[in-house]
Amino acid sequence: MPGHRTKGFRASAAALALCAVMAGCGGSGESTGGGKVVLRYTWWGNPDRAARTEQAVALFEKQHPNVRVQTSFSGYDAYKQKLAIQATGGDAPDVMQLDYRQIDQYASGHVLLDLGKVKDTLRTDEIDAGLLATGRVNGRQYAVPQGRGTETVVYDVKAWKAAGVPHPAKGWTWSQWADDMRELARRTGRPGATDPGQSEDAFEVWLRGRGKALYTKDRQLGFTADDLTEWWTFTDRLRREGAVSPAEQTTQLDGSVENTPLGRGKATADFNWDAPSSGYLALVPTGVALAPMPSGEDGTPGQYFKPSMFLGIGAHTGHPEEAAALVDFLLNDSGAAKILGATRGIPVNEKIRTGTASQLKDFDKTVSDFQTSLEGSLKDPPQAPPSGDNALQTTFQRDYDQVSYQRMSPREAARNYVTEAKAELRS
Numbered sequence: 001m002p003g004h005r006t007k008g009f010r011a012s013a014a015a016l017a018l019c020a021v022m023a024g025c026g027g028s029g030e031s032t033g034g035g036k037v038v039l040r041y042t043w044w045g046n047p048d049r050a051a052r053t054e055q056a057v058a059l060f061e062k063q064h065p066n067v068r069v070q071t072s073f074s075g076y077d078a079y080k081q082k083l084a085i086q087a088t089g090g091d092a093p094d095v096m097q098l099d100y101r102q103i104d105q106y107a108s109g110h111v112l113l114d115l116g117k118v119k120d121t122l123r124t125d126e127i128d129a130g131l132l133a134t135g136r137v138n139g140r141q142y143a144v145p146q147g148r149g150t151e152t153v154v155y156d157v158k159a160w161k162a163a164g165v166p167h168p169a170k171g172w173t174w175s176q177w178a179d180d181m182r183e184l185a186r187r188t189g190r191p192g193a194t195d196p197g198q199s200e201d202a203f204e205v206w207l208r209g210r211g212k213a214l215y216t217k218d219r220q221l222g223f224t225a226d227d228l229t230e231w232w233t234f235t236d237r238l239r240r241e242g243a244v245s246p247a248e249q250t251t252q253l254d255g256s257v258e259n260t261p262l263g264r265g266k267a268t269a270d271f272n273w274d275a276p277s278s279g280y281l282a283l284v285p286t287g288v289a290l291a292p293m294p295s296g297e298d299g300t301p302g303q304y305f306k307p308s309m310f311l312g313i314g315a316h317t318g319h320p321e322e323a324a325a326l327v328d329f330l331l332n333d334s335g336a337a338k339i340l341g342a343t344r345g346i347p348v349n350e351k352i353r354t355g356t357a358s359q360l361k362d363f364d365k366t367v368s369d370f371q372t373s374l375e376g377s378l379k380d381p382p383q384a385p386p387s388g389d390n391a392l393q394t395t396f397q398r399d400y401d402q403v404s405y406q407r408m409s410p411r412e413a414a415r416n417y418v419t420e421a422k423a424e425l426r427s
Contacts, residue, residue, distance in 0.1 A: 035066070036066055036067060036068045037066060037067045037068070037319050037322045038067075038068050038069075038070060039067060039068070039069050039070065039094040039095060039317075039319060039322060039323055039326060040069075040070050040072075040093040040094050040095070041057070041069050041070070041071050041072075041093060041094065041095040041096075041326060042071070042072050042073065042079070042082075042083065042093045042095075042096050042097065043071075043073050043079070043096070043097035043309075044073060044074060044075060044076045044078075044079035044080070044097060044255070045073055045097075045276070045343070045344075046075075046256070046257060046276060046278070046279035047279070047282070048278050048279060048281075048282075048343060049073070049276075049278075049343045049344065050073050052339055052340050052341065052343050053071065053073070053340070053343075054071065055339045056329075056330065056336045056339045056340055057069045057071055059333075059335055059336060059339065060326060060329045060330075060333075060336070063329070064322070064325060064329075066322075067322050067325075067326070069326065075254055075255045075256040076099075076255030076256075077254050077255040078254070078255070079097075079255075080099070080102075080390075083096060083102075087106060087109065087111045090316065092106075092111050092314040092315070092316070093314055094313065094314050094317040094318075094319065094322075094323040094326075095311060095312075095313055095314075095323050095326050095327060096311070096312050096313075096314065097146070097309050097310070097311060098143050098309065098310040098311070098312050099309060099310075100134070100306060100307060100309075100310070100384050100385065101384070101385050101387075101389050101390045101393070102390060103134075103135060103137060103142060103143050103310060103312070103384055104137055104384060104385070104386060104387040105387035105390055106142070106312065107137040107138075107140075107142040107143075108137065108387060110315055111314065111315055112142040112143065112312045112313065112314070112315055113142070113312070113313040113314060113315045113317065113320060113323075114140050114141070114142065114315075115140075115141040115142060115143075115144065115312075115313065115324070116140060116141060117320065118313070118320050118321060118323075118324035121321050121324035121325055121328060122144070122324040122325075122327055122328045122331075123328055123331075123332055124141075124144060124331075126332065126349040126350050126351050126352070127144070127145065127331075127348045127349060127350070128348070128350065131145050131148065131307060131348055132144065132145065132348075134306075134307050134310075134381070134383075134384055135307070135310055135312075142312060143310035143311065143312040144310060144311050144312075144327065144331060144348075145307035145308075145309075145310055145348045146307070146308065146309050146310060146311050146330065146331065146344050146345070146348065147275065147307070147308040147309060147342070147344040147345025147346055147347060147348060148305055148306070148307065148308060148345050148346045148347075148348060148371070149273050149274050149275050149305070149306065149307075149308030149309075149344075149345035149346070150273070150274055150293075150303055150304065150305050150306070150370075150371060150374065150378075151201060151202075151205060151271060151272070151273055151274070151293050151303055152271070152272060152273065152274045152277060152290040152291065152292070152293065152370065153168060153177070153193075153269055153270075153271060153290070153291040153292070153293060153294075154262070154269065154270050154271075154272050154277040154280060154288050154289070154290055154291075155168070155262075155268055155269035155270070155288060155289055155291065156262065156268050156269070156284050156286065156287075156288060157286065157287045157288060157289045158286035158287065159184075159188060159268045159286075160184065160268055160269070162188075163183070163184050163187040163188050163268070164187065165180055165183050165184055165187065166180075167289075167291070168180065168291035168292070169291075170292050170373065170374075170377070171292075171295060171299060172291075172292070172294055172295065173294055173295050173296065173297050173299070174206060174209070174234075174294040174295075174296070174297070175297060176294065177294040178234070178238055178243065180192065181193050181238060181243040181244060181269070182238075182241060182243040184243075184268045184269070185241075185242050185243045188268060190266055190267060190268070191242060191243060191244050191245045191246070191249075191261060191266065191267045191268075192243050192244065192267065192268055192269060193243075193244050193245070193261075193262075193267050193268065193269040193270060193271070194244065194245050194249075194250065194253070194260055194261045194262065194267055194269075194270045194271065195235055195238070195239050195244040195245045195246075195247075195249075195250045195404065196235055196244070196271055197231070197232055197235030197236060197239070197244075197250075197400045197403065197404065198250055198253065198396070198397050198400045198401070198404070199271060200214070200389075200392070200393050200396045200397075201271070202271050202293075203228070203231055203396075204302070204382075205293045205294075205302035205303055206231055206294075206296075206302060207222070207223055207227065207231075207302065208296075208300075208301075208302035208303075208304070208379065208382075209294070209295050209296030209297075209300050209301065209302035210227075210296050210300070210302075211296075211300065212227065213382055214382065214385060214389070215382070215383075215385055215386060215389070217383065219385075219386040219425065220422075220425060221418065221421055221422060221425065224418070225411070225414045225415045225417075225418040226414075228410075228414035228417060228418065229410050229411045229414040229415075232400060232403050232410035232413060232414055233410040233411075235400075236403050236404070236410050239404060244267075245261040245266065245267055246404075247401070247404035247405050249261050249264075249266060249267075250404060251401060251404075256279075257272070257276065257277070257279035257280050257283065258279070258283065260272075262280060262283075262284070262288075263279075263280060263283040263284075264283075265283075265284075271293070273308065273345075274290055274342075274345070274367045274370055274371065275308055275342050275343055275344055275345045275367055277290065277363075277367075278343060278363040278364075278367075281363060289366075290366060290367070290370045292373075292374065301377060301378050301379060303374070303378055304378050304379055304380065304381045304382070305371070305374075305378060305381060306381045307345075307348070308344055308345030309344055309345070311327045311330065311331070313327065331347075331348065331349055331352075332349050332352065334352060334355065334356070337349070337352045337355075337356050338356060338359065341356075341360060341364035342360065342363070342364040342367040342368060343364070345367075346367065346368060346371055386425060388421075388424040388425045388427070391424055392420075392421050392424055395417060395420050395421065395424070396417060399413040399414075399416055399417045400413065402416075
């Protein structure tokens with residue numbers, strides 16, 4: 001669940017479909033000369049998530065001495081690009097971390113294994129049925145949620161307090177957020193936050209607070225060029241005022257917390273997902289806190305709980321049972337849960353979540369407490385977006401870049417985006 005999805009890479013649906021009919025399109029996973037099964041497991045994340053994942057994998061290997069797991073991770077954008085290349089080349093990893101927006105694309109492209117084939121190994125009975133359903137395409141389970149997360153305003157506690165601006169509270173609106181960013185900028189001499197105009201995620205929260213959505217149930221756009229014009233006019237004005245980051249900083253976003261204005265010490269706040277916000281701790285040693293996303297002007301919340309990420313198995317893995325055992329371990333093993341904590345979101349296994357809640361500490365407890373504070377106040381999550389949205393994230397960023405560099409007006413950019421989005425969703 002990255003908070004900044006910029007400079008993405010478009011994996012061609014046609015290429016994915018071609019992969020399904022190419023000779024020798026798979027065979028991820030191998031066996032060593034010593035008889036051990038080798039699995040490739042890839043994910044995106046920060047160094048904290050990587051360290052915990054390696055510990056969990058070591059425990060899995062101890063419990064499964066016949067299996068060796070080769071791991072790799074990177075920031076979200078680099079990961080998305082690499083996975084797209086692997087998928088189109090028929091070289092998808094055995095086990096892969098997936099974003100909400102990738103499931104439809106990779107399931108339709110025959111990159112993911114139908115998990116019904118390994119249901120005796122991969123247990124899902126302790127996962128909420130509604131949450132589990134988000135990993136289905138055309139009635140088949142292709143991915144399993146690994147955690148529950150939500151968007152947040154993450155901020156430098158010391159800098160915010162020193163500025164004398166009241167701390168954000170539940171129910172604040174986008175107008176109140178904007179006023180606070182202006183005041184932070186005036187008192188600190190630096191932008192209050194990262195410019196949210198480039199973030200499709202932030203735009204979705206803004207839309208939902210107005211009773212609209214990114215996509216309709218029939219997988220078409222749920223908003224108009226006028227809606228997007230209003231959003232980009234709002235964010236562009238804040239950028240011109242210096243309340244949010246300038247274009248030169250915003251265009252450096254690459255999905256990592258290290259390259260955000262907050263991470264670089266050039267802003268006081270940022271929008272991100274709750275669990276990945278742990279990465280700011282190493283960059284803001286005085287501490288960060290989590291606040292709810294702004295609501296609509298009438299108090300309607302746009303924020304929602306969603307699967308923070310999913311786990312899927314490569315359709316052409318040479319070792320589906322062993323891959324399923326790894327996924328099952330990461331979801332259902334209490335030892336793995338203690339190691340992983342909330343680094344991928346609050347656990348989806350209900351018994352694990354209940355059993356480990358009291359054991360959480362440090363930032364894991366911060367995430368858990370943050371989600372608990374929102375229980376019962378958020379609307380249901382939207383359905384998983386159509387596969388075209390994976391490419392449209394890049395278009396969204398690109399068109400807003402034209403606004404932030406003053407090459408296009410918000411209305412011109414919005415019309416351009418809506419035209420391209422409609423064409424993409426028809427293809």
